[in-house]
Amino acid sequence: MGLGAVGILFAAPLAARLPGALRVVADAARIARYTADPPSLNGQRLAFTYVTPDNPGPPADLVLVGVKATNLTDALPAIQAVTGPRTQILPLLNGISAPDDLAAVFGWARVLHGFVYCDSSMRTGHAVRQNGKAKIVFGEVTNAPPSPRVMAVAELLDRAGIRYDIPADMRAAQWKKFILNIGINQAQAFYREPSARLQQDPAAMALARQLMDEAAAVGHALGIAGVQEIPAWAEDVIRAAAPDSKTSMLQDVEAGRPTEVDLFAGTVCRLAAPLGIPVPANEQILRALTAA
Numbered sequence: 001m002g003l004g005a006v007g008i009l010f011a012a013p014l015a016a017r018l019p020g021a022l023r024v025v026a027d028a029a030r031i032a033r034y035t036a037d038p039p040s041l042n043g044q045r046l047a048f049t050y051v052t053p054d055n056p057g058p059p060a061d062l063v064l065v066g067v068k069a070t071n072l073t074d075a076l077p078a079i080q081a082v083t084g085p086r087t088q089i090l091p092l093l094n095g096i097s098a099p100d101d102l103a104a105v106f107g108w109a110r111v112l113h114g115f116v117y118c119d120s121s122m123r124t125g126h127a128v129r130q131n132g133k134a135k136i137v138f139g140e141v142t143n144a145p146p147s148p149r150v151m152a153v154a155e156l157l158d159r160a161g162i163r164y165d166i167p168a169d170m171r172a173a174q175w176k177k178f179i180l181n182i183g184i185n186q187a188q189a190f191y192r193e194p195s196a197r198l199q200q201d202p203a204a205m206a207l208a209r210q211l212m213d214e215a216a217a218v219g220h221a222l223g224i225a226g227v228q229e230i231p232a233w234a235e236d237v238i239r240a241a242a243p244d245s246k247t248s249m250l251q252d253v254e255a256g257r258p259t260e261v262d263l264f265a266g267t268v269c270r271l272a273a274p275l276g277i278p279v280p281a282n283e284q285i286l287r288a289l290t291a292a
Contacts, residue, residue: 059084
């Protein structure tokens with residue numbers, strides 16, 4: 001579900017390693033666009049089997065949700081169309097709210113926690129270039145040991161050659177990625193420049209760090225394990241990034257697409273308010289990028 005950069009990254013190995021197992025669900029107009037301009041990964045065109053929500057075929061064993069967070073609500077009917085009693089739904093979205101949003105509709109018996117770590121990927125239309133590592137991080141809230149349904153998904157990913165991680169504490173893992181995104185994605189989008197700006201401009205890095213420190217303070221108040229150590233780790237990640245790397249949020253700004261600022265700064269602000277925690281940098285970014 002969803003053929004943006006993340007969707008293409010993982011649909012490609014599934015289609016190559018498990019012929020006939022993958023269906024991409026999309027409306028007729030989108031399928032026509034994919035047919036006219038086929039998706040590609042690193043210059044290689046990809047051939048997928050497309051189905052529409054009104055004629056999806058049998059229920060899926062696993063639904064990988066790769067849409068943008070801003071499009072998740074619109075995707076719910078299509079997810080419902082391929083969901084049966086035994087279907088598992090694995091979100092690959094940014095942020096920390098997608099599993100809860102999906103469980104509110106489909107129930108926790110069908111929904112796992114999940115997100116993606118990948119080196120920066122560049123998307124132009126339906127063409128994606130990504131030459132680094134990518135992995136899916138997923139599981140139950142706690143995975144010590146992993147449940148049978150988590151192991152069933154892991155077996156499928158093994159067959160497809162997709163890297164994955166099953167952390168013992170899924171919420172702590174989600175917040176680690178979330179806080180990194182809070183800093184690098186939002187600062188890049190605010191300055192409209194890639195990682196080099198954050199690496200070379202102390203003021204830009206200071207903004208990224210303040211955004212992350214505020215998010216960590218909120219996470220700490222919510223009882224997320226180890227969250228106060230994350231901003232220093234994330235700053236090291238930003239400093240080590242390729243100078244020309246662009247986050248998906250910067251690419252959205254450059255392409256004139258809606259950004260995920262509400263998913264990042266918006267979430268921090270909503271969680272901070274009842275806790276009485278000041279988050280001025282995230283409030284500033286939310287105003288600036290909402291108005292952009």
